[in-house]
Amino acid sequence: MYRASFEPTAPGVYRYYAVFSSDNEETWVSSEENSVTVYQSNADTEPPAAPALGGLLEESGRASLSWTADDESIAGFDIYRQSVTDAVYRKIATVAKEARAYTDFTVNNDTTYTYKVAAFDQAYNRAFSEPQTVTPRLVMIDVTLRLHLPDYTPTTDDITIAGGLQWLERVVDQADGAERRDHTRGRGILVQDDGGQVDSV
Missing domain, CATH: 2.60.40.10 (Immunoglobulins)
Known part of the structure; x- marks a missing residue:
């Protein structure tokens, strides 16, 4: 024999029945439906404080x-x-x-x-x-990767970043202080400064 219970959270009529399967959920059999009526007591009508x-x-x-x-x-x-x-x-x-x-x-x-x-x-x-x-929305975030590389790493080397990155932006500081922004799909291009540090990928 199987038993189950539920606790109503509001007054009203609740209908209940059981369903079961004996063939790995290929087909289902339902029991007869029953109902129970839940009444609210008149002795306590004071609601709790609202959350x-x-x-x-x-x-x-x-x-x-x-x-x-x-x-x-x-x-x-x-x-x-x-x-x-x-x-x-x-x-x-x-x-x-x-x-x-x-x-x-x-x-x-x-x-x-x-x-x-x-x-x-x-x-x-x-x-x-x-x-x-x-309103749930796809949230986009900006990610900057800062890496330290050995001094002997050529500044022209590329690096492939594993994962699902679709677009990466390379920020290159020019000698005149201006920025040049390049985009690459699926990989990042390393830009090494004088200290052997990749500035941004």
Whole structure:
């Protein structure tokens, strides 16, 4: 016999059933559906203090949430999200009362999402944070490599950099103090100064 349990976080009607497979998930069989109705007690109607959701950083392929909450009556947190195509907020996760952060990996870059965090107590009272909005995007960063080479290394030598670098920029300091910027695809060209140090790749 198999057993399972779940804990509702809000009043309402919950329908549940079990599914199982005996052929390595080729086919599935479902049990009969049952339901349970959860009611909110009238003895406790005081919600916990609302959590304070911090600002969201622009990242690629994810949205990282963090919040503060100090109310000892909090039993857990529900995470809600609304995209530009959603008419209402949708609950995407429930986390423990000790949690103060959550990362949503089910986002698409260049799509705007708005989040709220709800703190709930044992009586299903809840309080929502203020909303925070973020648009995940592919984040580009500038990287400068500074290397020390032996003095006998020819200044005309090239170096191949392993990895997935698509474009590298070479910054060359001219004698007159001006910069010349060259681009190369897939490899960096070393420029050695008087001290045997590669200035930038």
